[in-house]
Amino acid sequence: MSGAELASASGALVAELSDTFLAHREGKIVVFEVYLDESGTHHDSQIVGVGAAWADKSEWTKWTRDWNKAKWPIRVHHSVDCHNRVGEWDGWCREQRDNYVRRILPVIERHEIRGVISAVDKGEITRVLKEKHNMVIAENLMVRGWYFICLVWAIRSAWEALAREGVDNIAFVHEQNEFGHEAQEAFSVVQARMADSNATFGIGSKAVYPPLQCADILAYEGNHQMRDFKRPLRKPLMAIDRTFKRFYFKKYDKTEVSEIVDFTAHYLNRILAEFSKSGG
Numbered sequence: 507m508s509g510a511e512l513a514s515a516s517g518a519l520v521a522e523l524s525d526t527f528l529a530h531r532e533g534k535i536v537v538f539e540v541y542l543d544e545s546g547t548h549h550d551s552q553i554v555g556v557g558a559a560w561a562d563k564s565e566w567t568k569w570t571r572d573w574n575k576a577k578w579p580i581r582v583h584h585s586v587d588c589h590n591r592v593g594e595w596d597g598w599c600r601e602q603r604d605n606y607v608r609r610i611l612p613v614i615e616r617h618e619i620r621g622v623i624s625a626v627d628k629g630e631i632t633r634v635l636k637e638k639h640n641m642v643i644a645e646n647l648m649v650r651g652w653y654f655i656c657l658v659w660a661i662r663s664a665w666e667a668l669a670r671e672g673v674d675n676i677a678f679v680h681e682q683n684e685f686g687h688e689a690q691e692a693f694s695v696v697q698a699r700m701a702d703s704n705a706t707f708g709i710g711s712k713a714v715y716p717p718l719q720c721a722d723i724l725a726y727e728g729n730h731q732m733r734d735f736k737r738p739l740r741k742p743l744m745a746i747d748r749t750f751k752r753f754y755f756k757k758y759d760k761t762e763v764s765e766i767v768d769f770t771a772h773y774l775n776r777i778l779a780e781f782s783k784s785g786g
Contacts, residue, residue, distance in 0.1 A: 537563045538673050540664045541717040542689065543681040545725035546628070547653055549645050553732045554652045555625025555757075557724030558660040559717065560668065561618055569617045570716045576610045582712050583610070583719040585726035611745035614720055620667070621721070623728030624659035624756040626652050630763045631770070638764075639771040653685060657692035659756045665700050676705040681718050724753065735759040 540560040546553045561569065577583055580594050587593035591603055598606075628648055635641045643651075661678060668676055680689040686709050693707040712718045727742045735757070739750060747753045758766050 537675045537677060538668050539563055539566055539677045539679060539717065540661070540668075541679050541715065541721040542657070542660060543712075543718055543721035543725045544653060544683065544685060545722075545729040546625075547649055547685065549649065551649075551729075552627060552629035553625050553729045554628045554649055554656060555623060555725060555729055555732065556653070556656040556660040557621065557623050557721040557726070557728055558664050559619055559621040559720045559724055560664050561620070561717075565618050566717050569613065569619065569720070572613050572616070573610070573716055573719070576613045577606070580606070582716075583722065584712070585722050589726075607742065608745075611723070611742055614723070614746040615748070619720065620752045621724050622660055622663040622754055622756060623724050623731075624656040624663065625728055625732045626656060626758045626766075627732060627760050627763055628652055630760045631758075631767055634763055634767045635771060638767065639775075641771055650685070650688060654688045654692055657689055658695055661692055661696045662699070663756060665696055665703065665705065669700065669703055674703045676703060678705060678707045679710050679715055679718065680707070681721070682709050682711045728755065731755075732757060732759055735761075 538560055539562075540558055542556055542558050545551075545555050545557065580588075582594070584593065588595050588603060588607070591598050591600070595603060595606075631652070632643070632648060635643065664678075665676060678693055680686065689709070690707060693705075697705065710718065712722065723742070723746070727740055727746075731737075731740050731743060732755075735755075743750065743753070
């Protein structure tokens with residue numbers, strides 16, 4: 507199948523399969539789809555975060571067709587593999603990889619897509635908890651706990667932004683990975699606060715839902731930006747939104763973690779004290 511044929515087929519597939527997650531009503535309605543992907547959930551990562559990208563269903567259909575044309579012959583974009591030139595990029599030289607990136611990123615900029623990057627500096631939080639409060643949290647709990655919080659930030663940010671515009675039909679789709687349970691729980695937490703909106707949640711793969719590849723780029727580039735947030739905006743982020751008004755951060759970087767660390771330590775100490783009183 508050629509790049510053009512794949513693009514056309516995938517665009518139609520996204521339009522059709524998206525219905526799986528949508529609670530349809532009688533008549534014509536506008537549905538916005540929010541795609542979520544993670545970054546930095548491996549144990550040695552300094553930053554853990556989520557990229558969320560949203561647009562209405564028709565915009566995603568058009569984007570998918572353009573995206574698949576631009577990234578051909580790559581089938582499924584994974585930012586980490588692309589950067590390291592492994593997987594589908596195995597054997598590529600740096601120039602080939604860079605030309606590919608310069609080709610695909612403007613596709614995001616050309617379409618009416620918005621998003622949020624929610625992230626925390628897990629490495630700095632771990633360091634300050636130990637230094638200021640003599641607390642060490644198991645690495646797995648640290649990753650999953652902060653990832654859950656980043657998911658809540660991302661889902662709520664998207665939901666509230668769309669609600670302010672009068673959108674009340676939203677479909678959230680999370681990347682199919684080991685954090686599906688956290689994603690479902692995060693959606694449920696936000697859903698309880700946004701009862702007036704009609705929203706659904708589902709899990710999908712990047713191959714079947716190409717817009718997850720857009721969320722992948724936001725998560726990956728946001729992760730790298732957060733490693734030194736004071737430096738100028740990374741070129742890939744500028745390429746997808748030159749003014750950076752359609753995409754924004756919700757974050758705790760190195761300069762901001764002290765407040766959240768103190769709150770975390772206070773909360774954990776309270777839980778431990780209550781647990782001890784109960785005889786646990």
